[in-house]
Amino acid sequence: FxxxxxxxxxxxxxxxxxxxxxxxxxxxxxxxxxxxxxxxxxxxxxxxxxxxxxxALNEGGYQSVPGLSFPGGALIGCTAGFLNTPKIKGSHTAMKTGMLAAEAVAEALKSGANPADGLPAYTEAVKKSWVWKELYRARNMRPQFHWGMWAGLILGAIDTFLFFGHAPWTLKNKADHSQLxxxxxxxxxxxxxxxxxxxxxxxxxxxxxxxxxxxxxxxxxxxxxxxxxxxxxxxxxxxxxxxxxxxxxxxxxxxxxxxxxxxxxxxxxxxxxxxxxxxxxx
The missing domain is CATH 3.30.70.20 (Alpha-Beta Plaits)
Known part of the structure; x- marks a missing residue:
């Protein structure tokens, strides 16, 4: 770029x-x-x-998102892997998940929730938001290239233009170090x-x-x-x-x-x- x-x-x-x-x-x-x-x-x-x-960019996407909260904190933005890999764009998902985390924290403080329980409401809110839907639609774009550039381009075109990101399969990620x-x-x-x-x-x-x-x-x-x-x-x-x-x-x-x-x-x-x-x- x-x-x-x-x-x-x-x-x-x-x-x-x-x-x-x-x-x-x-x-x-x-x-x-x-x-x-x-x-x-x-x-x-x-x-x-x-x-x-x-x-290093966290590009694992939908398949690699970890648990989003822990006692006293939460993972937002690229820390949680919310980067849209095909677009190499993550500022929009970082802002949105930051807002969702803030809302979950405010609600937890208001209700007197135990900090040791983490923020389950935040995880639920993320999975109901457009962030999760966007990651789902882009989930296969990166692992498709494990078969090479041409295979990745062809599979990407099928996934994008035929299934509109809703292909009936979800490819798995592989550890980068294992590819050498x-x-x-x-x-x-x-x-x-x-x-x-x-x-x-x-x-x-x-x-x-x-x-x-x-x-x-x-x-x-x-x-x-x-x-x-x-x-x-x-x-x-x-x-x-x-x-x-x-x-x-x-x-x-x-x-x-x-x-x-x-x-x-x-x-x-x-x-x-x-x-x-x-x-x-x-």
């Missing part, structure tokens, strides 16, 4: 489905390549970067080096992300098994975390002629991609 803003500014972004199969794919480098498209490049020519960020192929079964991707004018390296971009960590702060990124990155991720998947991380947090470096796994926690911009895409969930 590319949005024009005030003061001659633009907001540029690139959305990548984390169910991709090729371990050599780099979402960050796909963004850089996107900027080299002639129609995009001419808009960016002569400009300068002022900020950078990356976030082994490196031996995938084709390496050769990304061009950044030119420093239109395309840039990760580290210089991270400096514009606005995240700060204390110098001696303990690393918040931990591993269940420290042997897995080298024994599995590197050996079988060619180290995909070095590519799927948009901030250069994970690296495979050469030390005394040996490849070692390194975590640069200070680079983290808290996008949650590693939680989702790590093939071993380590």
């Amino acid at each position: 590319l949005y024009h803003l005030e003061n001659n500014q633009v907001a540029l972004g690139f959305v990548v489905g984390l169910d991709y199969q090729n371990p050599y794919l780099s979402p960050y480098d796909e963004l850089q390549r996107y900027k080299t498209h002639p129609e995009i490049a001419k808009t960016l020519e002569g400009g300068r970067r002022i900020s950078y960020g990356a976030r 192929k082994k490196a031996k079964n995938a084709k390496p991707i050769d990304y061009p080096k950044p030119d420093g004018k239109l395309t840039f390296d990760k580290l210089s971009s991270v400096q514009l992300a606005g995240t700060f960590h204390e110098e001696e702060q303990p690393c918040h990124l931990t591993l269940k098994d420290e042997s897995v990155p080298m024994a599995v991720n590197w050996a079988e998947y060619a180290g995909p975390e070095a590519r799927f991380c948009p901030a250069g947090v994970y690296e495979y470096v050469e030390v005394d002629g040996e490849t070692q796994f390194q975590i640069n926690g200070q680079n983290c911009i808290h996008c949650k991609t590693c939680d989702i895409k790590d093939p071993t969930q380590n």
